[in-house]
Amino acid sequence: MPFDGRFASGDKLTEHEAAARSAEVFDVHYAVELDLTVGALKFATNTEVRFQARSGDAFAFLDFAGQVESVECNGRELGPDAHEGTRVRLAVRPGGNTVRVAGFAAYSRTGEGLHRFQDPLDGHVYVHTKFEPFAAHRVYACFDQPDLKATVELTVTADAGWVVVANTAVEEPPTPAGGERSTWHFGRTPPLPPYLVAFAAGPFRRLRSSHRAVPLALYARGSLFAELTRDAPELFDVIGRGLDFYGRLFDLPYPFTKYDHVFAPEYVFGGMEHPGCVTLNERFVFRHRVTAQARRKRAEVLLHEMAHMWFGDYVTMRWWDDLWLNEAFATMMAVVAQAETTPYGEGWTAFVHQALPAARHADRLPTGHAIRVETADTDAARSNLGPIVYLRGAAVLHDLASRVGWETFVAGVRTFLRTHAWGNAGLDDFVAALRKVSDENVDRWVGEWLLRRGVNTVEVVRGRLVQLPEPEVQPRHLTIRVAAFVEREGELVLRHREHVSLGPRESDRDLAGFADLLVPNDDAVRHVKVRLDPRSRGTALRHLSTLDDQRARAVVWGSLWDDVLDARLPARSYAAAVLTHGVREDDVGVLETLVERAVRAVELYGDPRRRGRLLDAVARRVRAQLAGAAPGSDRRLVLARALVGVGQAEDHGLLSDLVRGRSPWPDLEVDRDLRWRAVVRLASAGGEVDGLLRVAREADPGDSGRRNALTAEAARPTRAAKEEAWTRVVGEDLSLAERKAVMVGLRQPGQETLLTPYADRYLRALESLAAAGEPEFALAFARGLYPRFTTDDQVVLARTDRLLESGSLPGNVGKVVREERAELTLMRAARACDAAH
Numbered sequence: 001m002p003f004d005g006r007f008a009s010g011d012k013l014t015e016h017e018a019a020a021r022s023a024e025v026f027d028v029h030y031a032v033e034l035d036l037t038v039g040a041l042k043f044a045t046n047t048e049v050r051f052q053a054r055s056g057d058a059f060a061f062l063d064f065a066g067q068v069e070s071v072e073c074n075g076r077e078l079g080p081d082a083h084e085g086t087r088v089r090l091a092v093r094p095g096g097n098t099v100r101v102a103g104f105a106a107y108s109r110t111g112e113g114l115h116r117f118q119d120p121l122d123g124h125v126y127v128h129t130k131f132e133p134f135a136a137h138r139v140y141a142c143f144d145q146p147d148l149k150a151t152v153e154l155t156v157t158a159d160a161g162w163v164v165v166a167n168t169a170v171e172e173p174p175t176p177a178g179g180e181r182s183t184w185h186f187g188r189t190p191p192l193p194p195y196l197v198a199f200a201a202g203p204f205r206r207l208r209s210s211h212r213a214v215p216l217a218l219y220a221r222g223s224l225f226a227e228l229t230r231d232a233p234e235l236f237d238v239i240g241r242g243l244d245f246y247g248r249l250f251d252l253p254y255p256f257t258k259y260d261h262v263f264a265p266e267y268v269f270g271g272m273e274h275p276g277c278v279t280l281n282e283r284f285v286f287r288h289r290v291t292a293q294a295r296r297k298r299a300e301v302l303l304h305e306m307a308h309m310w311f312g313d314y315v316t317m318r319w320w321d322d323l324w325l326n327e328a329f330a331t332m333m334a335v336v337a338q339a340e341t342t343p344y345g346e347g348w349t350a351f352v353h354q355a356l357p358a359a360r361h362a363d364r365l366p367t368g369h370a371i372r373v374e375t376a377d378t379d380a381a382r383s384n385l386g387p388i389v390y391l392r393g394a395a396v397l398h399d400l401a402s403r404v405g406w407e408t409f410v411a412g413v414r415t416f417l418r419t420h421a422w423g424n425a426g427l428d429d430f431v432a433a434l435r436k437v438s439d440e441n442v443d444r445w446v447g448e449w450l451l452r453r454g455v456n457t458v459e460v461v462r463g464r465l466v467q468l469p470e471p472e473v474q475p476r477h478l479t480i481r482v483a484a485f486v487e488r489e490g491e492l493v494l495r496h497r498e499h500v501s502l503g504p505r506e507s508d509r510d511l512a513g514f515a516d517l518l519v520p521n522d523d524a525v526r527h528v529k530v531r532l533d534p535r536s537r538g539t540a541l542r543h544l545s546t547l548d549d550q551r552a553r554a555v556v557w558g559s560l561w562d563d564v565l566d567a568r569l570p571a572r573s574y575a576a577a578v579l580t581h582g583v584r585e586d587d588v589g590v591l592e593t594l595v596e597r598a599v600r601a602v603e604l605y606g607d608p609r610r611r612g613r614l615l616d617a618v619a620r621r622v623r624a625q626l627a628g629a630a631p632g633s634d635r636r637l638v639l640a641r642a643l644v645g646v647g648q649a650e651d652h653g654l655l656s657d658l659v660r661g662r663s664p665w666p667d668l669e670v671d672r673d674l675r676w677r678a679v680v681r682l683a684s685a686g687g688e689v690d691g692l693l694r695v696a697r698e699a700d701p702g703d704s705g706r707r708n709a710l711t712a713e714a715a716r717p718t719r720a721a722k723e724e725a726w727t728r729v730v731g732e733d734l735s736l737a738e739r740k741a742v743m744v745g746l747r748q749p750g751q752e753t754l755l756t757p758y759a760d761r762y763l764r765a766l767e768s769l770a771a772a773g774e775p776e777f778a779l780a781f782a783r784g785l786y787p788r789f790t791t792d793d794q795v796v797l798a799r800t801d802r803l804l805e806s807g808s809l810p811g812n813v814g815k816v817v818r819e820e821r822a823e824l825t826l827m828r829a830a831r832a833c834d835a836a837h
Contacts, residue, residue: 028150032154043105065137069104075098111267145194152188155184224285245341263285271305273304273306295344348398396527403440460482464509480500484515486514492546516539529559553585658678693712708741744784747788796824
């Protein structure tokens, strides 16, 4: 369908516009010149776009969100009317076209576009790009959609002392550009969608290596270089092993010319898969002691971004409704790869513990959706970057691999990659590749698992396994493994396992024999919600730590947590189970997850009248476990952090000693992380922290310390502290990363009386913020300050409903508000459950 010339409102691109443009435009090439020496607020940007047009009759446009100085189309200067909002109108001709756009664009402080950061320790400036899903045009004029892949030749002029790193290697040493400036010319990229074009610049420090002739490099700012140097051997090892693993798995070597990683200040994602120039959050350069679990998670992020080099970069989705083709694959592959690329063993059990509860929770919310969802525009694409696509998507792909067999699945993936090399593909292409190698009913699987929303619940009812009927979730074809355990002398012993098939027409089946604990889906192969029958749940609460099967325990722990969120299990019962059985978990990552959830259960989902007493009980149990933990162990560190996290005002002595660097545990050094945990906890509990904040800032004077201080100051339970925090959030002096830090401190459980007046201010501010042209901040504000903690829940819910019904919020902001409203409703139900038992 031809484009009718009407633009979408605001800075977004509709699927209709994108389809019309890609029907007309092809064979695109960019030459982009950027001058980063213009000033602190803006940079100069000049783009030459060469492309072919099929008819020349269609109306075409470039996306550009900067200040246009001139537009030249096929040798003819276009007037000021050519630039309307964020679009540059073009009158193209059949065949070849050349367009030149010159202008200026603004640096960002929200993490999107070209983000600018100044290091408070040394005053040095660093910039980096982040374009997904629709921000490349904030830096250079382009056809900003994934199916118009193009080659890019990038030239960057920067301060002479800066280093610039991009998707490809620099063609020659940077050349002097006069006035303490240098110009960097980078080689032409292979075909890339605009959102994957990337560069970073600043006085970065670099470490180099190589793996099987692929040049590798790690970049970080100077104030983190010592820590980067310490971590580099482990990072290079995971990267090298990962490249080998994926090269073998896909039968295709790494397809790009180099593989660099840039640790970028104030990066908004965990990482981003720019080919040849992966950007990562600086939290993955460890500045304090971390556990093996933290290192495993870092490896998982590295492997996730690496998987994208094939899924997403080499073969790219056509439009954002196939985002799952990128993210679900990368998430699953990063879990699978861990067994062969890291020392931490298989990754699926940890994924079951830590990720799948979040996926199930996302389906619990009113905004739940299918994994593959029709995406009307780029705003909708932004809102779909969440646990359903990433986590549930990975779970159902894991399910598919088990159905067709791993070797068959891999054969289908290889066919898919070979067929669509350097191009774009969608769901139909993936299905076609699988059909070539498998007899499985892939179409039925797609219809049930990718195109339907919701997660099915299975439960044992009077000796029968039942797929429970639910009004909004249609039954699916399931083959579930059920494990039966019996209690013998206080321990759970496996009696038998059986496979049971369920479907839309047969939603229940008999199970064989008697058991004290029946665990459906004990291998966690199917993505379902497991609801334990009353006998099994009681057995689990009494004896779970005696179940000698890590995967089955993970399924049971997940089921118990789901029960808390579904208001079927009192929060304090869950916390008691963790304090009895969770603390006996050998895997420290599992221990950390369970203890954190126990604290959340008490603080968020438990009866507020019992909160202080239950936190004291948690603290006593953690102290006892801490005393018995091996000196210097990860377990000891996790328990020490947990104890700090539940400290009350009467624990002022312990917390203040930690801030001053005095550890009660000789084997545990007080590092930045433990010190800030103590400051924030003491502040939120009402302790005197002004002097301690100065101590903590002196020990950690950089930007990370500043953000932690902002959180601590906002967490104090005083009217003055809350008012100061609110002013900081709605002001314009802080970066988005700093404003988020303030929001974390401002909204604290247990401070309902202080926070109640801000409910109305939040709802009034949300409308104006949503219209102010800062979509990233509006989304963060909507999520971070929704009034969950208030003395008048009913009023908040009623006012939220009126705001949503008014239709005044943008769709993606409204989605966040609906989710937060649902979270408040869920908390109310869970607290009522806890109070009633």
